[in-house]
Amino acid sequence: MMLVNWLISVINRRIMKLLVALALIAYIASVWGTYTNMRSIQEHGETKIEQRIDEAVAPLREKIRDLELSFTQRYPPVKFLSEKDRKRILITGGAGFVGSHLTDKLMMDGHEVTVVDNFFTGRKRNVEHWIGHENFELINHDVVEPLYIEVDQIYHLASPASPPNYMYNPIKTLKTNTIGTLNMLGLAKRVGARLLLASTSEVYGDPEVHPQNEDYWGHVNPIGPRACYDEGKRVAETMCYAYMKQEGVEVRVARIFNTFGSRMHMNDGRVVSNFILQALQGEPLTVYGSGSQTRAFQYVSDLVNGLVSLMNSNVSSPVNLGNPEEHTILEFAQLIKSLVGSRSYIQFLPEAQDDPQRRRPDIRKAKMLLGWEPVEN
Numbered sequence: 001m002m003l004v005n006w007l008i009s010v011i012n013r014r015i016m017k018l019l020v021a022l023a024l025i026a027y028i029a030s031v032w033g034t035y036t037n038m039r040s041i042q043e044h045g046e047t048k049i050e051q052r053i054d055e056a057v058a059p060l061r062e063k064i065r066d067l068e069l070s071f072t073q074r075y076p077p078v079k080f081l082s083e084k085d086r087k088r089i090l091i092t093g094g095a096g097f098v099g100s101h102l103t104d105k106l107m108m109d110g111h112e113v114t115v116v117d118n119f120f121t122g123r124k125r126n127v128e129h130w131i132g133h134e135n136f137e138l139i140n141h142d143v144v145e146p147l148y149i150e151v152d153q154i155y156h157l158a159s160p161a162s163p164p165n166y167m168y169n170p171i172k173t174l175k176t177n178t179i180g181t182l183n184m185l186g187l188a189k190r191v192g193a194r195l196l197l198a199s200t201s202e203v204y205g206d207p208e209v210h211p212q213n214e215d216y217w218g219h220v221n222p223i224g225p226r227a228c229y230d231e232g233k234r235v236a237e238t239m240c241y242a243y244m245k246q247e248g249v250e251v252r253v254a255r256i257f258n259t260f261g262s263r264m265h266m267n268d269g270r271v272v273s274n275f276i277l278q279a280l281q282g283e284p285l286t287v288y289g290s291g292s293q294t295r296a297f298q299y300v301s302d303l304v305n306g307l308v309s310l311m312n313s314n315v316s317s318p319v320n321l322g323n324p325e326e327h328t329i330l331e332f333a334q335l336i337k338s339l340v341g342s343r344s345y346i347q348f349l350p351e352a353q354d355d356p357q358r359r360r361p362d363i364r365k366a367k368m369l370l371g372w373e374p375v376e377n
């Protein structure tokens with residue numbers, strides 16, 4: 001009996017061990033199965049996540065590439081100037097039509113240029129090709145507020161120049177040309193800089209002398225719609241000479257006649273851009289009045305060369321800068337119509353109030369003292 005019991009217990013123990021071993025193997029197998037299953041899910045998930053990250057990052061990568069490209073952007077060629085010859089130059093209104101061409105010239109000549117603009121009529125895109133260049137700085141600033149920087153020369157161009165623009169907000173035009181000019185003369189006095197004022201043929205008003213030379217005092221209606229600009233520029237000139245006499249500030253005054261060229265705003269409102277746009281769009285060319293009033297147009301590159309020559313000359317009295325080739329506005333409309341090959345007709349609209357009837361610069365002074373004259377037709 002004892003032997004039987006012993007045999008049963010031995011068999012039971014074996015079976016028990018076998019059962020335990022089987023259970024252990026089953027357990028290990030199930031754990032392994034779960035583990036490998038989880039791994040495949042995890043790997044699959046990881047690939048998916050990686051894909052998603054890739055998708056999300058792709059546009060960022062592109063932006064970084066663009067940024068890297070912009071850092072290595074090629075600028076127009078710039079001359080090297082020694083420390084002695086390199087000037088720190090401020091251009092107010094430097095993002096405008098004339099200002100941006102002046103910026104190009106001075107940058108390419110190797111100077112350090114700071115452009116100040118409030119972007120009322122100026123546009124960032126006019127100077128964007130210089131952004132990031134070590135010699136260039138762009139400041140969003142209104143000259144009606146004082147400015148504190150260190151410069152050697154100031155080209156003070158800030159002001160709307162097209163009649164519809166300057167008449168749009170006459171008080172602002174007056175503030176820009178009066179307070180703005182006072183601020184820039186104050187800056188010139190503080191830092192010992194030379195200031196060139198971009199004055200205008202409009203100081204001659206509707207002239208009784210033809211062609212207009214610098215000794216002519218002008219014929220301006222002080223209370224007419226153009227007065228905010230005409231009188232604003234006249235008093236700006238007065239301020240320049242007051243600062244010259246009283247404070248010893250070195251001033252230059254350029255009386256700029258009608259100018260055209262690239263970067264004129266499509267909606268500038270002046271005759272050149274109006275006629276070209278109208279002719280291209282097949283719309284009527286709008287002639288104000290009879291079209292017998294005259295103007296003479298200079299190309300912007302000629303003007304820029306004249307401004308730089310004047311700034312670096314010893315001529316402190318006003319100098320006319322313009323092209324003396326005079327045309328009636330009607331002739332000009334017909335010329336643009338035929339150059340564009342447009343079928344537009346000419347539409348006569350009421351005459352603009354106080355519109356100068358004849359304008360043509362006498363440029364003998366610029367020729368004699370600066371050796372300057374326009375070269376473009």
Ligand SMILES: O=c1ccn([C@@H]2O[C@H](COP(=O)(O)OP(=O)(O)O[C@H]3OC[C@@H](O)[C@H](O)[C@H]3O)[C@@H](O)[C@H]2O)c(=O)[nH]1
Nearest residue numbers: 161163200201256257258270271274286287288293352
């Ligand atoms: O669509 C138009 C626009 C203008 N005109 C006429 O064309 C002539 C020229 O007009 P603009 O508007 O181009 O320019 P203005 O000569 O009147 O003034 C300009 O003069 C010199 C610059 O210094 C100034 O920036 C600007 O005021 C004016 O007689 C004007 O009445 C048209 O007949 N049709």
